Amino acid sequence: MTTQAVNGSGTQGAAGGAPERWREREDEDSLFRQLRLTVRQGLEVDGDTPAGTWEALTQVGAWEFALPIEKEGLDLGQAVLAMVCEEAGNAMQPVPLADTLLALDVLAALGPLAPEGTDDLLDRVRAGELRLAVPGRLPDPRGAVPPGIAWKPDGDGAGVVLTGTGGPFAAGVGPDALLVLASGPDGPCVALVDLPAAGVSVRPLRDHGGGAVAGAVFDEARIPAGAVLLRGLAAEQALARVGLRAAVHQASLLAGITAAALTAVVSRIRGRQQFGQALVKHQGPRLRVAGLLARLDAVRWAVGDAARDLDEGRLTPGEAAGLIALTAETTLDVTRDAVHLHGASGLVRDGLVAGCYRRAAWEALRCGRPAQLWDTAAHTP
Numbered sequence: 001m002t003t004q005a006v007n008g009s010g011t012q013g014a015a016g017g018a019p020e021r022w023r024e025r026e027d028e029d030s031l032f033r034q035l036r037l038t039v040r041q042g043l044e045v046d047g048d049t050p051a052g053t054w055e056a057l058t059q060v061g062a063w064e065f066a067l068p069i070e071k072e073g074l075d076l077g078q079a080v081l082a083m084v085c086e087e088a089g090n091a092m093q094p095v096p097l098a099d100t101l102l103a104l105d106v107l108a109a110l111g112p113l114a115p116e117g118t119d120d121l122l123d124r125v126r127a128g129e130l131r132l133a134v135p136g137r138l139p140d141p142r143g144a145v146p147p148g149i150a151w152k153p154d155g156d157g158a159g160v161v162l163t164g165t166g167g168p169f170a171a172g173v174g175p176d177a178l179l180v181l182a183s184g185p186d187g188p189c190v191a192l193v194d195l196p197a198a199g200v201s202v203r204p205l206r207d208h209g210g211g212a213v214a215g216a217v218f219d220e221a222r223i224p225a226g227a228v229l230l231r232g233l234a235a236e237q238a239l240a241r242v243g244l245r246a247a248v249h250q251a252s253l254l255a256g257i258t259a260a261a262l263t264a265v266v267s268r269i270r271g272r273q274q275f276g277q278a279l280v281k282h283q284g285p286r287l288r289v290a291g292l293l294a295r296l297d298a299v300r301w302a303v304g305d306a307a308r309d310l311d312e313g314r315l316t317p318g319e320a321a322g323l324i325a326l327t328a329e330t331t332l333d334v335t336r337d338a339v340h341l342h343g344a345s346g347l348v349r350d351g352l353v354a355g356c357y358r359r360a361a362w363e364a365l366r367c368g369r370p371a372q373l374w375d376t377a378a379h380t381p
Contacts, residue, residue, distance in 0.1 A: 032079070036083050038060055039057075039087045042056040043087055043090075044091075047093055050094055050095050050173045050212065051172075053095050054095050054173045055128060057088065057097065057128075058126075061074065062084050062097075063125050065080050066081055066101050066104045066105065066108075067104060067108055068108055071122055072126075077307075077311045078245060079308055081248075081252075082249065085250075085253045086300075087256060089252065089253040089255065089257045089260070090256040090259050090263075091260075092257065092260050092352065093211065094172035095173055096131060096170045096171075096175060097249075098250050098366075099132055100132045100133075101246075101249055102134060102139075102179065102246050102249070103179040103192070104125060106190060106229060106230070106238060110229060110230075113229070115227075115229070116226070121192075129176075130177060131173050131174065132175060132176070132177050132192075133178055134166075134178070134179050134180075134181065135148075135166030135167055135215065136148045136165075136167055136169070136215075137365070137368065138243075138247075138250060138366050139181060139243040139246055139367075140243055140247075141246075141318075141320035141321045141380075142240065142376065143238075143241070143242070144243070145181045145182065145188040145239065149163070149166050149180060149181065150164050150182055150183055150184055151184040151191075151231075152184055152185065154223070158225035158228065159224045159225045159228065160191065160231070161220055161222055161223070162191070162193075162200075162220075162223055163220055164182070165216065165218070166180070166215060166216045166218075167215020168205050168213040168215055168362050169214060169216075169366075170211065170213060171202070171212045174202075175195060178192075178193045178195065178216055180192075186232045187232045187233065188230075188235040188236055189228065189231040189235055190228075190229045190230040190235050190239070191227050191229060192227050192229055193221070197221060197223075198221065199218060199221030199222065200217070200218055201219075202214050203215050203216070209350060209351070209354045209355045209358045210357075210361070211359060243317070244317065246367065247321070247323060247367055248303065248306050248307050248315075248320065250366055251299075251306070251323050252303050253363065254331040254364060255299050255327060255331075257331055257335070258296050258299065258334045259296060260356055261338040261353055261356035262334065262338065264342075264356075265342065266289060268353075272343070285341060288341070292338075295330050296334065299327050303323065306320065306323050318376065318378075318379075318380035322374070322377035324368075325370040327364075328365070328367075328370045331364050332364050335360045336357060338356065339357050
């Protein structure tokens with residue numbers, strides 16, 4: 001990582017230059033670094049709105065990055081996907097990126113279980129025409145389905161009936177379909193529900209400054225057999241695999257949100273005056289920010305190492321649970337301190353720091369509560 005330490009007069013570099021980002025790693029090779037730069041520039045140029053961010057991700061080929069070669073993808077690996085999630089998190093636009101990656105992972109791995117039209121669905125995602133959201137929490141690193149939505153068989157057919165609520169999830173771009181994870185009498189169930197659908201309503205939740213967010217309500221929604229992707233043992237096996245990836249993707253997204261908050265903090269303490277001099281010249285704030293940057297560094301290294309372990313089949317559910325717990329706690333702590341370091345302006349609803357803080361409040365819990373995840377990490381191999 002490029003060293004950018006806080007010194008007596010601020011951070012290294014000209015005070016009037018572009019804000020530093022503490023997000024480069026020395027072990028990234030030149031091709032990876034160029035790919036990161038391409039994604040970052042695409043988001044900076046076109047990602048000033050959620051729709052623009054979605055279009056930018058599509059233009060750089062983010063969906064091809066995730067798909068295997070046999071599905072006409074590039075299969076660039078989890079380290080690249082983690083980088084994309086981090087850059088999207090830093091852009092602070094509420095798009096269902098981790099949700100769509102999870103859905104692509106499930107759809108691409110169905111094999112002989114894939115319903116008719118799956119290839120068309122993947123083509124639509126590649127073209128940016130199918131936004132997929134997961135209502136509620138993502139599966140935990142062991143693949144366990146979160147509570148909230150239940151399923152039961154629909155009479156004698158192969159369809160299911162869904163009941164319950166799921167949320168929150170990013171809704172800066174309205175989802176075209178929901179990938180529903182439900183629990184039931186025969187284990188978990190995974191269904192792809194096109195919107196609009198009878199008995200399914202997507203309800204906007206109050207935006208407290210972190211961007212558009214929504215929840216989904218299922219009122220005895222009858223889902224036909226063709227929309228039920230997996231259930232029972234097959235669903236358990238698939239979710240155990242994608243749960244590990246979801247943890248790495250969500251941890252990367254949170255690292256990006258943390259980086260956005262810290263970039264704003266450094267800019268703020270340089271310009272804010274206290275007792276006749278810049279706040280950055282006071283030892284207390286300077287050391288505090290340095291500590292926050294060190295925590296972000298630790299998280300980024302942990303995420304990068306976990307992504308590589310995932311590519312090589314070495315990442316365990318216990319390690320993934322510890323990763324997302326560490327990242328969630330760090331994001332919550334750093335964004336809270338960022339609000340404090342901003343003073344009263346940190347509470348402005350439309351401000352970046354307030355947005356990071358409020359979005360982190362629910363994004364950090366999407367794979368489970370940190371206390372539960374630490375317990376999982378301690379008791380799971």
